[in-house]
Amino acid sequence: MLLHLSSSSSSTSLPSSTVLDPLFLYIDEHQNEFVQRLREWVAVKSDSNDHTLWGEIHKILNMTANRIQEMGGQVEFADIGTQKLSNGESVALPPVLLAQFERDPNKPTLCIYGHVDVQPAKKEDGWSTDPYSLTEINGNLYGRGATDNKGPVLAWLHALETYKASKQEVPVNLKFVIEGMEEVGSDGLDELTRQRNESFFSDVDYIVISDNVWVSKRPALTYGTRGSSYFFVEVEGPKLDLHSGVFGGSVHEPMTDVITLLGSLLDHTGKILVPGIYESVAPLTEEERKLYKDIHFDMEEMKNNIGVKSFLQDNKEEILMSRWRYPSLSIHGIEGAFSDPGSKTVIPRRVIGKFSLRQVPNMDPAVVERQVKEHLQEVFAKQKSPNNLKVMATVGAKPWVANLNNPEYIAGRKAVKVVFGVEPELIREGSTIPIANNFQEVTGKRVMMLPIGGHDDGEHSQNEKISRYNFIQGTKLFVAFFYELSKLQKDQ
Ligand SMILES: C[C@H](N)C(=O)N[C@@H](Cc1c[nH]cn1)C(=O)O
Numbered sequence: 001m002l003l004h005l006s007s008s009s010s011s012t013s014l015p016s017s018t019v020l021d022p023l024f025l026y027i028d029e030h031q032n033e034f035v036q037r038l039r040e041w042v043a044v045k046s047d048s049n050d051h052t053l054w055g056e057i058h059k060i061l062n063m064t065a066n067r068i069q070e071m072g073g074q075v076e077f078a079d080i081g082t083q084k085l086s087n088g089e090s091v092a093l094p095p096v097l098l099a100q101f102e103r104d105p106n107k108p109t110l111c112i113y114g115h116v117d118v119q120p121a122k123k124e125d126g127w128s129t130d131p132y133s134l135t136e137i138n139g140n141l142y143g144r145g146a147t148d149n150k151g152p153v154l155a156w157l158h159a160l161e162t163y164k165a166s167k168q169e170v171p172v173n174l175k176f177v178i179e180g181m182e183e184v185g186s187d188g189l190d191e192l193t194r195q196r197n198e199s200f201f202s203d204v205d206y207i208v209i210s211d212n213v214w215v216s217k218r219p220a221l222t223y224g225t226r227g228s229s230y231f232f233v234e235v236e237g238p239k240l241d242l243h244s245g246v247f248g249g250s251v252h253e254p255m256t257d258v259i260t261l262l263g264s265l266l267d268h269t270g271k272i273l274v275p276g277i278y279e280s281v282a283p284l285t286e287e288e289r290k291l292y293k294d295i296h297f298d299m300e301e302m303k304n305n306i307g308v309k310s311f312l313q314d315n316k317e318e319i320l321m322s323r324w325r326y327p328s329l330s331i332h333g334i335e336g337a338f339s340d341p342g343s344k345t346v347i348p349r350r351v352i353g354k355f356s357l358r359q360v361p362n363m364d365p366a367v368v369e370r371q372v373k374e375h376l377q378e379v380f381a382k383q384k385s386p387n388n389l390k391v392m393a394t395v396g397a398k399p400w401v402a403n404l405n406n407p408e409y410i411a412g413r414k415a416v417k418v419v420f421g422v423e424p425e426l427i428r429e430g431s432t433i434p435i436a437n438n439f440q441e442v443t444g445k446r447v448m449m450l451p452i453g454g455h456d457d458g459e460h461s462q463n464e465k466i467s468r469y470n471f472i473q474g475t476k477l478f479v480a481f482f483y484e485l486s487k488l489q490k491d492q
């Protein structure tokens with residue numbers, strides 16, 4: 001058990017408003033500069049899905065490092081090895097940025113994780129504005145990465161800047177882990193965490209992540225995320241694409257095989273048809289069921305926001321449970337299939353179906369991978385196709401859950417109350433932060449999630465945004481969180 005005693009000069013002995021009000025004022029007065037910095041960050045096309053853009057990831061990591069150094073931090077770019085591309089070529093992965101500031105043994109040490117890579121985005125995908133030019137419309141800041149995750153990473157840096165510029169002692173020791181490969185599964189970061197467990201992570205008391213969104217207009221604390229495995233199902237047949245008029249009806253078409261395989265994965269209710277997949281799903285407890293009742297989630301508003309007529313479930317609790325505490329499978333695409341405008345009439349020789357399976361406590365990605373592969377091989381065998389089938393899995397991220405009674409969550413609740421004047425919603429998250437569970441398992445340190453993104457931010461979608469309100473109030477939340485964390489007397 002660690003005891004963190006407040007130093008006598010520390011601001012934690014003063015009433016919270018005396019400490020925080022001037023800091024909040026600084027944030028309000030400097031908000032245009034903060035938005036401008038977000039504009040500069042969004043302009044960097046740091047899409048980790050496209051290795052030809054990894055130079056942009058280096059660029060944004062350098063910008064992050066420069067900002068940290070300007071505030072007195074020490075930075076290191078940690079090498080995380082190479083990745084093999086589909087053409088067999090090996091390329092160096094962008095490094096992970098590790099940063100720390102001078103340490104005071106009387107203060108708790110908070111390690112902040114975030115990522116500065118983004119999902120792909122093109123104007124022609126249907127964006128209303130250029131995805132890489134941050135555009136403010138009606139109080140919303142539109143741009144790829146605005147909420148996922150450049151805005152929140154900057155908000156942490158702005159929170160630190162606020163203390164420093166206001167000449168107030170930062171009440172916690174800070175460390176940063178900033179990566180550029182989260183959107184493709186955080187390759188190499190788990191190994192780095194293992195390597196640095198006895199050094200960089202040894203004096204860390206808490207790890208905090210702000211890389212998800214609220215579920216309503218109310219602020220939230222997140223206590224769980226789903227895990228994920230990403231699958232590639234490849235079928236290869238003839239040695240060339242073929243004329244469908246000449247060969248159609250006489251050959252086993254790879255596309256037909258892939259569509260049959262993809263079609264065998266789930267039914268029209270969203271139920272996953274892979275045998276055994278639900279076997280280890282953690283049972284729903286009464287205590288957990290109660291948490292869902294109090295959550296504010298407006299089904300009609302969400303339907304309007306995303307433009308659907310109905311959900312697969314018809315009440316709030318079931319929708320949220322399906323998103324957060326049950327597995328789901330989504331089909332993402334078929335590589336090699338004809339997808340341009342026009343009416344080309346070929347039979348593609350090789351196609352790759354892509355899908356992912358989100359996993360929940362107590363599922364194990366290794367078991368899921370075996371179950372999925374066995375299922376696909378069985379279905380394929382029934383097709384009696386002479387084509388070649390290959391199934392590959394990547395990501396393999398475990399789900400993560402935390403205990404809401406942990407002291408860092410108490411500090412988070414207080415910080416939310418101070419900034420927003422309400423109690424936070426206690427939520428889980430359907431998407432995946434691949435490193436969350438690893439951090440917890442490898443370092444033994446507790447992980448907490450403190451989101452600042454809005455429920456309608458549209459991460460990964462066209463017109464992703466963060467509102468100016470969330471970006472600025474979120475910065476205040478982080479300032480208040482540092483303060484509340486420093487007031488905790490015990491780390492148990
Ligand atoms: C929640 C986070 N902002 C995010 O978007 N994570 C990605 C991580 C991932 C999973 N598979 C590959 N990358 C996500 O949930 O899709």
Ligand SMILES: [Zn+2]
Pocket residue numbers: 115148149182211
């Ligand atoms: Zn993210």
Ligand SMILES: [Zn+2]
Pocket residue numbers: 119148183459460
């Ligand atoms: Zn993302």
